[in-house]
Amino acid sequence: MPISDVPLLVLLLKNRVNAGFPSPAEDLGAKRIDLTQLLITHPQATYFLRASGHSMEEAGISDKDILVVDRAIKPRHNHVVVAVVDGDFTVKRLYQRAGRVKLKAANPTFADIVPKEGQTIEVWGVVTSSIKQFPV
Amino acid sequence: MYALVDGNNFFVSCERVFRPSLNGLPVVVLSNNDGCAIARSNEAKALGIAMGAPWFQIKHLVEDAGLVALSANFALYGDLSDRMMSLAAGLGPQQEIYSIDESFIDLTGVRGDLVARSHKIRSRILQWVGIPCGIGIGATKTLAKLANHVAKTAERKPGSYSAQLAQVCDLSALRQSELEAVLVATPVNEVWGVGRQISKQLTAAGVNTVLDLVRLDPVMVKRRWSVVLERTVRELQGMPCIELEHSPRAKQEIACTRSLGHPVTELTALAEAVTEFASRAAVKLRKQGSLAALVMVFIRTSPFRKDPQCSRSTTVPMRRPTSDTAAILEAALAGLRLIYQPAFNYAKAGVMLLDLQSDQVQQGELDWNDGAGKHRGHLMSSLDGLNQRFGRGTVKLASAGLQGDRSVWSMKQERRTPAYTTCLADMPTAKA
Numbered sequence: 172m173p174i175s176d177v178p179l180l181v182l183l184l185k186n187r188v189n190a191g192f193p194s195p196a197e198d199l200g201a202k203r204i205d206l207t208q209l210l211i212t213h214p215q216a217t218y219f220l221r222a223s224g225h226s227m228e229e230a231g232i233s234d235k236d237i238l239v240v241d242r243a244i245k246p247r248h249n250h251v252v253v254a255v256v257d258g259d260f261t262v263k264r265l266y267q268r269a270g271r272v273k274l275k276a277a278n279p280t281f282a283d284i285v286p287k288e289g290q291t292i293e294v295w296g297v298v299t300s301s302i303k304q305f306p307v
Numbered sequence: 308m309y310a311l312v313d314g315n316n317f318f319v320s321c322e323r324v325f326r327p328s329l330n331g332l333p334v335v336v337l338s339n340n341d342g343c344a345i346a347r348s349n350e351a352k353a354l355g356i357a358m359g360a361p362w363f364q365i366k367h368l369v370e371d372a373g374l375v376a377l378s379a380n381f382a383l384y385g386d387l388s389d390r391m392m393s394l395a396a397g398l399g400p401q402q403e404i405y406s407i408d409e410s411f412i413d414l415t416g417v418r419g420d421l422v423a424r425s426h427k428i429r430s431r432i433l434q435w436v437g438i439p440c441g442i443g444i445g446a447t448k449t450l451a452k453l454a455n456h457v458a459k460t461a462e463r464k465p466g467s468y469s470a471q472l473a474q475v476c477d478l479s480a481l482r483q484s485e486l487e488a489v490l491v492a493t494p495v496n497e498v499w500g501v502g503r504q505i506s507k508q509l510t511a512a513g514v515n516t517v518l519d520l521v522r523l524d525p526v527m528v529k530r531r532w533s534v535v536l537e538r539t540v541r542e543l544q545g546m547p548c549i550e551l552e553h554s555p556r557a558k559q560e561i562a563c564t565r566s567l568g569h570p571v572t573e574l575t576a577l578a579e580a581v582t583e584f585a586s587r588a589a590v591k592l593r594k595q596g597s598l599a600a601l602v603m604v605f606i607r608t609s610p611f612r613k614d615p616q617c618s619r620s621t622t623v624p625m626r627r628p629t630s631d632t633a634a635i636l637e638a639a640l641a642g643l644r645l646i647y648q649p650a651f652n653y654a655k656a657g658v659m660l661l662d663l664q665s666d667q668v669q670q671g672e673l674d675w676n677d678g679a680g681k682h683r684g685h686l687m688s689s690l691d692g693l694n695q696r697f698g699r700g701t702v703k704l705a706s707a708g709l710q711g712d713r714s715v716w717s718m719k720q721e722r723r724t725p726a727y728t729t730c731l732a733d734m735p736t737a738k739a
Contacts, residue, residue: 213435214390215390215391215393215435216390218728219728219734220736221734221735221736221737222736222737222739226738226739237734238737242435242436242437243435253737258326258327258328259327259328259738260327260735260736260738261737261738261739262737293327
């Protein structure tokens with residue numbers, strides 16, 4: 172058969188065809204780990220405070236750590252709490268036994284805070300995590 | 308049935324969450340520029356400080372009565388408001404956020420004891436967020452608002468109403484005689500929608516208490532006053548006339564006005580202030596998807612200073628309704644040059660965008676061939692995007708001035724507390 176010498180218009184298809192194996196992960200819809208989900212249970216009640224000082228070293232709280240404070244949790248004996256002492260925020264361990272309430276440091280070189288006659292301890296929130304960041 | 312949840316002395320309460328030492332002290336929060344009191348603690352109210360009292364008139368109370376005055380910290384208030392609103396929403400199926408510290412809840416279909424449920428929500432907001440609030444319940448929004456006033460006043464001023472109505476007040480649960488006792492103890496000017504003028508006229512007509520108002524005939528009220536007051540009376544009588552608004556309605560006008568940090572006489576400094584106000588107003592305009600047909604600009608001196616006074620404004624029509632910052636600014640600056648008079652100490656300036664319309668509807672017109680087209684829209688959305696991502700004022704029109712000279716007119720906020728919850732560097736500290 173003679174080859175025609177009439178020019179023929181050839182359309183160039185620019186679309187690429189994906190010919191690989193489809194990603195098996197596509198249908199799983201896995202989401203990357205989100206730390207806020209782990210750290211925050213009650214978003215409306217959660218505030219962040221920065222620790223300043225060394226009285227809680229043995230509880231794992233160092234100077235400049237970020238404290239995650241949840242105000243929705245009812246404070247109980249042995250919780251690490253943020254309390255209001257003389258108008259300022261203090262982080263300590265709550266001691267609540269045999270009708271006695273005090274705030275204990277987690278460092279033997281610090282004294283307990285015991286409310287004086289007629290004074291009450293106001294717990295502002297319960298510390299649920301302490302975030303430490305290392306210099307890099 | 309509706310509930311109104313309203314934060315008590317909201318801005319002051321927000322400050323107290325992170326400054327417990329302010330509890331029990333007289334505290335006021337001052338408006339932008341530390342102009343006047345916009346929130347007062349109960350102790351400050353007891354000192355006789357009125358809402359809107361100018362700062363210079365109450366300044367002496369800092370020395371005389373231990374008053375603490377703070378500059379408004381809207382980053383903090385906005386965050387705590389958001390927390391409060393989301394807990395208040397638990398009260399019923401639908402919520403209308405009415406202002407930064409108030410929301411209406413539609414209680415339709417909510418079963419059980421509404422008062423007990425409201426107390427529960429109230430103490431959750433207090434415990435979780437740290438904000439005390441009052442909750443009013445009634446058959447209409449106007450009654451819910453009135454109930455809220457009763458709940459707050461009964462708590463703040465023991466003896467004003469029955470102590471049982473403190474914190475949470477459900478007017479619909481009262482017996483007729485109890486309800487009348489509440490209404491007769493409440494002056495008409497406390498009713499939602501009754502302004503100062505109307506309440507003066509009502510008092511002149513012998514209508515002093517809410518009970519007097521409820522007993523008026525709505526038809527007569529419409530004839531003698533207005534259809535608006537008629538609606539209020541019907542609402543007070545228990546007939547719902549005002550529905551819940553689910554999405555905030557597009558504003559009919561947008562304003563950006565400020566007192567200037569320091570009095571300004573130069574046109575260039577005023578132009579910089581007006582440029583920034585016009586730019587901010589244009590951002591708000593685009594956010595709600597509107598176009599403005601008129602731009603109003605004003606400048607005035609301070610009535611509190613003994614300087615010569617000057618207060619002028621003008622309205623500049625746009626060739627076509629627009630949301631383009633450059634076009635709005637051009638109009639605002641043209642207006643400013645028209646009204647500016649030298650040798651006055653200007654203390655306040657502002658830009659208002661009026662005659663707003665939706666950007667979805669466009670008037671067909673002949674081709675002016677002036678280059679104003681769709682790609683300006685892209686430019687504006689890029690501008691908004693950059694400023695949102697990198698902070699307000701990252702990209703701006705050059706007449707807004709460069710940093711440094713801004714200090715001449717920008718806001719005075721000498722007493723602002725840190726943005727505790729919205730800025731990492733401002734996080735509150737706890738002694739360890």
